[in-house]
Amino acid sequence: xxxxxxxxxxxxxxxxxxxxxxxxxxxxxxxxxxxxxxxxxxxxxxxxxxxxxxxxxxxxxxxxxxxxxxxxxxxxxxxxxxxxxxxxxxxxxxxxxxxxxxx
Numbered sequence: 001x002x003x004x005x006x007x008x009x010x011x012x013x014x015x016x017x018x019x020x021x022x023x024x025x026x027x028x029x030x031x032x033x034x035x036x037x038x039x040x041x042x043x044x045x046x047x048x049x050x051x052x053x054x055x056x057x058x059x060x061x062x063x064x065x066x067x068x069x070x071x072x073x074x075x076x077x078x079x080x081x082x083x084x085x086x087x088x089x090x091x092x093x094x095x096x097x098x099x100x101x102x103x
Contacts, residue, residue, distance in 0.1 A: 001049060002021075002022075002049075002050050002069045003022045003047050003048060003049060003050070004019045004020060004021055004022060004047075004048055004049075004050060004053045004067070004069065004070045005019065005020050005022060005025050005043050005044055005045055005046070005047055005048075006018070006019045006045045006046055006047075006048045006052070006053050006056055007019075007042065007043060007044065007045030007046075008045065008056055008060070014061045014062060015059060015060045015061050015062070016060060016061065016062040016063070016064070017053075017056050017057050017060040017062070017063050017064070018042055018043045018045070018063075018064045018065075019043070019053050019056070019057065019063070019064070019065050019066075019070050020038050020043040020065070020066040020067050020070065021066065021067025021068065021069045021070055022047065023067070024038045024043075024066050024067045024091060025038055025040055025043055025044055026038060026039075026040050026044075029088045029089030029090070029091045030088070030089050031087070031088045031089045031090075034088045034089075035088070036066065036088040036089065036091060036093055038066050042064075043064075043066065050069060050070065050073045051073075053070060053073070054073050054074065054077055054079070057074060057079055057096075058077070058079065060096075060098070061097070061098050062095075062096060062097055062098070063079070063080075063094075063095065063096035064094075064095050064096075065080070065092075065093065065094050065095075065096070066091060066092070066093050067091065067092065068091075068092055071085060071092045071093075071094055074094070074096075079096065080094050080096060084096075
C-alpha cells in the first residue's frame, strides 16, 4: 500500500499540508540551478495512507506536495492542475493555494 509523510501546520487563518511520497523524505533533488530538498523537519510528519493524505489536503488552504503517488492522487481528485506540476531531478513537485477557503 502506498503511503506518504504528512505534516499539518495550523494557525487561526490557515491550514497548510506538506506531504511527500514515503521514498522521497530526506532526499535532495537537483536539476540545473533548481534544488528540491524534501527535509524531514518540514515534510516528516505522520506516515499516512494516500487516502488519508488526500483528506488532509482537501481540508487545507495550502498544499506543498512532492512525489508521483501523492500528486497523481491529488490530480485524480481535482485538487491539482496537471499544468502546475514542475519536475526537479525527475521528481514531481507542486504547490497549491486555495483562494477564499479559510477554515
